[in-house]
Amino acid sequence: MATVAKTEGIKAFSATHDWESADYEPTLPVSEMSNPLTRNIDRAPASSIVKMLQACDAQMFQEKSGAAYERLLSDQVAKSLMEVAKRVQLILKNPQDSLIVLSGCGTSGRLAFFITSGFNRELRRLNHSAVCSYIIAGGDRALFSSQEATEDDPISGALSLKKVSEGKKRVLFIGISCGLSAPFVAGQLDFCLQHPDVYTPVLVGFNPTHQARNEPIPGCTFTFHSVVTKMRELAKMQKAFLINPVLGPEAISGSSRMKGGSATKILLEVVFSAAHAANFSRTPITYNGILQHMRSYGKVLDITYSQTEGIAALMEAAGRSLQCGRGLCYLSWGFLGLLGLIDASECKPTFGADYKDIQGFVGGGCKELGSKEGDLNLMGAESGIAHIDFLHNVLPCLTDKDTVLLLYSHSDDVDEVAKLARRVREKTSNMHAVYHQTDGDTAAQQGEINKLCSSTLNFIWPQATPASMGLQHMWELSTKLVLNAVSTGAHILKGKVYQNYMIDLQVTNSKLYCRATCLLQRLSGHPKSLCEEALLKAIYQVDKLTEDIMTCNLTTHTHTARKVKKVVPLALVCLLTGYSIKEAQSHLEQKPIVREAVEACLREQTLFSGSL
Ligand code: S6P
Secondary structure, eight states: OHHHHHHHHHHHHHHHSOTTSTTSSTTSOGGGSOOGGGTTGGGSOHHHHHHHHHHHHHGGGOOOTTOSSOOTTOHHHHHHHHHHHHHHHHHHHSOTTEEEEEEESHHHHHHHHHHHHHHHHHHHHTTOOOOEEEEETTOTHHHHSOOGGGGGOHHHHHHHHHHHTTTOSEEEEEEEOTTSOOHHHHHHHHHHHHOTTTEEEEEEOSSOGGGSOOSOOTTOSOOHHHHHHHHHHHHTTTSSEEEOOOOOOOSSTTOTTTHHHHHHHHHHHHHHHHHHHHHHSOOOOOHHHHHHHHHHHHHHHHHHHTTHHHHHHHHHHHHHHHHTTOOEEEEEOHHHHHHHHHHHHHHHHHHOOOTTTEEEEETTTHHHHTOTTOOGGGGTOSSOOSHHHIIIIIGGGOOTTSEEEEEEETTSOHHHHHHHHHHHHHHOSOEEEEEEEETTOOOTTHHHHHHHSSEEEEEEEOSSOOTTSOHHHHHHHHHHHHHHHHHHHHHHHTTOEETTEETTOOOOSHHHHHHHHHHHHHHHOOOHHHHHHHHHHHHHTOSSOOHHHHHSOHHHHHHHHTTOSSHHHHHHHHHHHOOOHHHHHHHHHHSOSHHHHHHHHHHHHHHHHHHO
């Protein structure tokens, strides 16, 4: 009885309380909280899911006077962005022996790559030397496939920073960790603090500093929290910078690829665009300029979500494909394609998806995207990512049950888009498109492509865009929002989300292990120790924990968890029913939709408690 009462109590509490109030989920940092707006997202139809995502995204730009936390448009955030932009400008002005390094894990590392590539490309176009470099935990292999374990390695973080900046006299290091939590980034920030003569550290994240992760990091004397505390002191003298506005909880709890990723892109593009304009067109870096630029990203949200119905239709199509065990394919050209690859790769750790569920393909593949380590196909990426790989590996088996989404813009080679669209149409009628164009520009082949597709989201952007913001950046953010909505919504429709929790997450690093334990506590109402025990039993597939298992460290647990499917649902079923691992497994096999399996257990539990 107590169990159910607790769970129900939490439900009622969450639905009525504002996440900003001090007593809302007080033990969790904002980035891990559940968003009251999406409490029932798992039962909502596609159109309502889109509206909920829109409302969550809009929280990023909320301006609240007297708010408890810094927000995206807060005074302090704009001031820090100005200062960091000035540092970037200094490096642009005097690039010799200088470097800017962007680094992060998972989505944050992918965005580090994305932003670095875009900025360097623009510099090369102006015959300026490239001044920016990126680091992603796990190396380039992690760009398009999930390598969550390396997030826990602070030494590898510090060493990779040392290597990339060898011989440089001045380095602006920008570490990105949405949850202020990744040990990999903590290691790099600590390295910067040890070498202040060369490195100026900047931290981008979305929790207030007191919520930075304070768990001991094995083998280290620092925690993320202690590093942030030191940075706060140095920030007073502008020897370090903290950019950590709060965005509100993610639509799917902890899914920082969504708002966290979007805000990372916005903040860093604002910094780099301001520095670029200051250096190449002598436009001074001003507070108002920064704020105006940030606000223009808010308009991208409005334009994108003005097509709610179209996004919902895409979500439904993708959801139907996933429900019947088929896939969703993003086919794209240029840098919009990179966003497709990123979106696809995130579904594995978030929803326990198979890499074939959502796949991305972009024109010439890696070479076109300019990753450091060259051709990922040769480095064991799960499958090729060029169109040629799509033609060889995917096209022959495509059916109407698969969904294909073309992502292109007016500045791509639209002839090529039409050619590929014709080939896809021969295999499936379930083809859709997201197309960006500027007001007044039309591509001759667009009509034909539209006819070949069952639906097209056509975004028409105004010609006169704010001077500081490239159209490309708008298209990119808009595409990211659409893809995040489609892949998240499709997994919700497949039953991979319970309330607004990713119930089938992979437990492949310490952050995900803690998240899984918290989720089990929350859904079962059992104490932490019992939940962790159940999690370990599910990971090692045993009904009794041996001495050996108990003495293994967290790295061994998360490493072992990689090989097991549905670890968290399994642990939850065991906790709620007292079943053995085998029984719980067969229960989950009978009810392959994870949400339904969990709900059935919760119902049984209620009946059982009621009959006592
Ligand atoms: C989140 C995504 C993860 C995170 C990664 C880094 O949706 O699946 O890959 O990006 O764990 O997180 P953080 O908080 O350090 O940016």
